[in-house]
Amino acid sequence: MKKDSRLSSVLHALLHMAEQDKPVTSDILAMCMKTNPVVVRRTMGLLRNAGLVTSERGHAGGWRITADQNNITLFDLHEALGEPTVFAIGNRQDSPDCLVEQAVNSALDDAFAEAEALLIERFKTVTLANLAADFAQRHATYRQQKE
């Protein structure tokens, strides 16, 4: 399966938007993320449904963050994207009659559930503001190195 890279994508977009006062267009976000404006709109639309961003049509339109960056966590974004499947590994068959299959699936499901719970907890601790600070740090380091 191809990996779902939308979480990574929207984070990139949001950080770029966070540095702008005016709305950012899908075209600009698409260029900056080397993808297609329709893909941007499709994905950002999910964030809009979750109330994290707004869009404006027409001249000087585009996308804007509405929520406080301290209050947007990775989990909020994951949730806004519809809580997509986390794992690329899974059971061979659902609702099996076979008792062997049930024992196997049960063990695997438990393990995956634990790992997913940890991931979700981690997602809840990281805010957009944290990432912005990390970026600022990297930027400062980068500028120092150039001198």
Added chain:
Amino acid sequence: MKKDSRLSSVLHALLHMAEQDKPVTSDILAMCMKTNPVVVRRTMGLLRNAGLVTSERGHAGGWRITADQNNITLFDLHEALGEPTVFAIGNRQDSPDCLVEQAVNSALDDAFAEAEALLIERFKTVTLANLAADFAQRHATYRQQKE
């Protein structure tokens, strides 16, 4: 992409094989797992490379477990399968020049690495013997319910 269900598959196969003294053919395993004998051979071949099972050709040939069931963990199988990608979520792009992307990827990679480490730890604690016991338990319960 489709989920990788080989771990679930080989567990099913191994548990069935564990109950047999003689080798089990790919055809029988395939029927029991509702898949194709070639798929069985392809996947079991990886376990053979890891020394967990052996295969015999010709008449009365087939697959046999060699390792002790107490010493085969889910992790051993995961490893034998080539440690396939665990997550269906990932970064949009590898080795990005963009510092924003670097900050985003770094945060995500950390979270995924933690969750994967937990999963692997869990995998290491579950043996084939554990699953066989769980199956036996389910079987006993099932027989009781029928009475």
Added chain:
DNA sequence: CGAATCGTAACATTAATAGTTACATGAAAA
């Protein structure tokens, strides 16, 4: 020899994400 069985290459199918094209809708500027 002949049947049973694995080994494996080559190709087809399926499932899921991402990308593209096309066009409708709405808002602001000229």
Added chain:
DNA sequence: TTTTCATGTAACTATTAATGTTACGATTCG
């Protein structure tokens, strides 16, 4: 009010990776 810039969205295509299938060679046993 017309033009231009933007989002909204449906429909289709492309990509990617797993799984399934066909075909045939190699090996072992009776």
